[in-house]
Amino acid sequence: MTQAAQAHDLKLTKNQHLVLSVLESSRQPLSAYSILDRLRGHGLKAPLQVYRALEKLLEAGRVHRLESMNAFVVCCHSRHGQIHPRITAFEICESCGKVNEFHDEKVESALIQHARSSGFKIRASAIEVHGLCADCH
């Protein structure tokens, strides 16, 4: 990710703004198609319009993709222009659907250390834990 791409004050285009708004107002991760459904009233008609917006929002660090769900969530640092930690992890509640994004120093250093010892060069990671959140069990 480039510096420019990390800047959170980049102007969003119309579609990017629409998609981000939908994600921000959702309490759960949304699939691209369910985002599309919510935006048909705003003139969006095709999956690509959503996927292209998501691509830019991902590059800009404003949303995350949950690989194990084929779904997207806003990044908890999306506002504020914070520097985003390197390794992001998610706790995903199978009951209420809520997602807790977190950054754990120990998880990160353990993965980095393991990579170093096996000669692996990390470029991206997907760390997704499924289960029940505190409210649901």
Next chain:
Amino acid sequence: MTQAAQAHDLKLTKNQHLVLSVLESSRQPLSAYSILDRLRGHGLKAPLQVYRALEKLLEAGRVHRLESMNAFVVCCHSRHGQIHPRITAFEICESCGKVNEFHDEKVESALIQHARSSGFKIRASAIEVHGLCADCH
């Protein structure tokens, strides 16, 4: 996962055996459809035949699903009847496609500790690191 499902000496059905064989003979993870393609010569015709076999193999702990790739790999403990560690992680090479399954005590305890502190009850996890393996960089 039940005890019975963990037993590795369970007899496999014809389709389960075919699917497992294909995965074992592949140096890379395979999608369900590419498994199907390789088994058309053996009479398989429909995706469901593969997905059903995969479902059983996953339950039995003989293969893993890579969520970030929509693909499947044999479990490195598939033979041997070993007890499978709780938390499994993968280093996936973006150049040669090879997957390194590993079980890291520090990663596991960090995730468990974080879950405990946030009141989250872990049921499953997907930990997939993408990058370049030692051979490729």
Next chain:
DNA sequence: AATGGAAAGTTATGTAATAACATTATTGAA
């Protein structure tokens, strides 16, 4: 042999993502 449950077969459909190409907006330098 009868039967009950698991596996397999088959067709259709649902969901996720991208290809290919045409058009419109924006930007930035001459």
Next chain:
DNA sequence: TTCAATAATGTTATTACATAACTTTCCATT
């Protein structure tokens, strides 16, 4: 301002991934 370059958008079609619903076959047990 004008024009070229780049980015974004729109549109249609297609590919890839996964499951629903229902039928038939297989096989262990009575």
